[in-house]
Amino acid sequence: MxxxxxxxxxxxxxxxxxxxxxxxxxCLTWELTYACNLACVHCLSSSGRRDPRExxxxxxxxxxxxxxxxxxxxxxxxxxEPTVRPDFWHLLDYAIGHDVGVKFSTNGxxxxxxxxxxxxxxxxxxxxxxLDGATAEVNDRVRGTGSFATAVTALENLAxxxxxxxxxSVVVTxxxxxxxxxxxxxxxxxxAQLRITRxxxxxxxxxxxxxLHPTQAQQRELYAWLLANGDRVLTGDSFFHLSAYGEALPxxxxxxxxxxxxxxxxxxxxxxxxxxxxxxFLAGNVRGEGGFQRVWQQSDLFQELRSPQTGGxxxxxxHFDACRGGCMAAKFFxxxxxxxxxxxxxxxxxxxxxxxxxxDLVTPRSHLDHSHTxxxxxxxxxxGMPAIPTRPTPAPPARICDESPLAGVPxx
Amino acid sequence: xxxxxxxADVFDPALPWRRARSVxxxxxxxxxxxxxxxxxxxxxxxxxxxxxxxxxxxxxxxADATLVACGVPEAQRPAYVKALADLARSQxxxxxx
Numbered sequence: 001m002x003x004x005x006x007x008x009x010x011x012x013x014x015x016x017x018x019x020x021x022x023x024x025x026x027c028l029t030w031e032l033t034y035a036c037n038l039a040c041v042h043c044l045s046s047s048g049r050r051d052p053r054e055x056x057x058x059x060x061x062x063x064x065x066x067x068x069x070x071x072x073x074x075x076x077x078x079x080x081e082p083t084v085r086p087d088f089w090h091l092l093d094y095a096i097g098h099d100v101g102v103k104f105s106t107n108g109x110x111x112x113x114x115x116x117x118x119x120x121x122x123x124x125x126x127x128x129x130x131l132d133g134a135t136a137e138v139n140d141r142v143r144g145t146g147s148f149a150t151a152v153t154a155l156e157n158l159a160x161x162x163x164x165x166x167x168x169s170v171v172v173t174x175x176x177x178x179x180x181x182x183x184x185x186x187x188x189x190x191x192a193q194l195r196i197t198r199x200x201x202x203x204x205x206x207x208x209x210x211x212l213h214p215t216q217a218q219q220r221e222l223y224a225w226l227l228a229n230g231d232r233v234l235t236g237d238s239f240f241h242l243s244a245y246g247e248a249l250p251x252x253x254x255x256x257x258x259x260x261x262x263x264x265x266x267x268x269x270x271x272x273x274x275x276x277x278x279x280x281f282l283a284g285n286v287r288g289e290g291g292f293q294r295v296w297q298q299s300d301l302f303q304e305l306r307s308p309q310t311g312g313x314x315x316x317x318x319h320f321d322a323c324r325g326g327c328m329a330a331k332f333f334x335x336x337x338x339x340x341x342x343x344x345x346x347x348x349x350x351x352x353x354x355x356x357x358x359x360d361l362v363t364p365r366s367h368l369d370h371s372h373t374x375x376x377x378x379x380x381x382x383x384g385m386p387a388i389p390t391r392p393t394p395a396p397p398a399r400i401c402d403e404s405p406l407a408g409v410p411x412x
Numbered sequence: 413x414x415x416x417x418x419x420a421d422v423f424d425p426a427l428p429w430r431r432a433r434s435v436x437x438x439x440x441x442x443x444x445x446x447x448x449x450x451x452x453x454x455x456x457x458x459x460x461x462x463x464x465x466x467x468x469x470x471x472x473x474x475a476d477a478t479l480v481a482c483g484v485p486e487a488q489r490p491a492y493v494k495a496l497a498d499l500a501r502s503q504x505x506x507x508x509x
Binding site: 008010014017022023024026071073074099101124126275327 | 438
């Protein structure tokens with residue numbers, strides 16, 4: 001199939017330029033391992049067990065060399081739990097030494113005093129601790145017993161070591177959306193910055209999305225909160241679907257998948273975005289000839305994603321320019337058409353679309369699942385008591401296309 | 413941040429400027445992406461002429477002279493001065509000592 005490649009316009013708004021893609025990603029997420037000590041109910045990558053095909057140290061160094069050549073100035077590293085990779089600290093130093101800054105997401109399990117001091121003394125490294133409740137009660141239900149205490153200990157260690165500007169990363173759910181002010185108080189206490197992102201129905205997130213995604217009323221509250229507090233909170237531009245309420249939120253109000261964003265997974269597969277671990281969004285592998293650069297610049301999938309949406313129900317909506325149809329992954333994993341409304345469309349079109357789905361519809365599932373297969377210590381209780389796990393109850397937290405590098409950048 | 417740098421909200425196009433030393437430009441089809449390794453800020457140059465202006469600031473006695481040398485039409489100069497002022501504010505360009 002040969003697609004007619006639309007011509008990039010000259011001049012105009014940056015957001016229109018971004019629709020046609022960039023020569024290298026701005027926001028690259030790199031998940032280093034599928035291994036994780038936790039089994040969060042909403043893990044977007046269904047992590048838990050290491051994959052035997054994961055990139056070796058030398059291969060990971062090769063990827064970093066390539067990112068340096070492509071001038072990808074920083075990456076968001078996640079997992080799984082990236083710090084359980086024995087070579088994690090080496091790769092961190094290697095990246096920084098090659099002009100590739102690192103922000104990594106962690107549940108805090110390895111951030112003892114010594115590591116915290118090491119991080120505080122390193123430039124170009126940024127840490128974000130995942131926390132999905134401002135109290136142990138709310139957090140541990142989805143992330144597992146003891147995970148709140150682990151995260152808070154890591155925060156204490158970082159603060160004590162004098163680390164600046166580290167982040168606390170929260171996936172907003174029905175159960176914690178009322179705690180936003182509490183999250184802010186908590187992060188202030190450690191001199192950290194709050195980052196909140198959207199729950200996607202990706203990975204194990206699909207299993208709990210109905211139960212955990214914010215209600216319409218909560219979305220409205222969240223929008224009001226973001227308008228009032230947006231300048232002091234990072235969002236990874238992940239709430240752009242809320243812009244259809246009226247006022248645009250800061251950042252890139254556009255799906256960046258394959259355009260400015262992508263994911264390299266632990267085995268080197270390149271997906272259009274961290275929330276789209278599915279064969280349909282797999283563009284290639286860094287081990288292939290031409291490496292990551294060829295995948296980014298030449299894969300058929302990414303070429304296809306780099307054109308403005310011209311058809312579908314959303315283009316006829318008065319709010320289309322505000323939300324651009326929302327999140328591709330959220331639509332895909334809830335079985336909605338990609339050119340139709342986001343399942344959480346604030347104009348209510350998503351709810352109607354969900355209701356209109358065929359009763360026999362089987363929503364797409366990733367071909368990958370690295371969830372723990374046995375019981376995990378302190379496993380989350382959201383899905384019931386863990387005596388006999390009904391489903392392998394697995395791992396790590398939502399890693400998002402990080403802190404917006406674009407916040408505050410005028411995109412007009 | 414260089415503590416001796418002038419107040420960043422004042423941009424004087426009559427002064428000699430240059431791309432800040434901790435800043436890298438990455439060419440893009442529409443212009444360039446600008447990254448500051450120190451403050452980790454990202455910005456964009458939305459035209460290729462602006463890229464040339466930023467890259468050649470250091471070769472000319474002033475920002476004004478750079479705009480002339482790069483052939484920026486008189487009518488577009490205010491827009492370019494504003495773009496440079498924005499870059500100065502985010503420390504992407506700095507005054508040459």
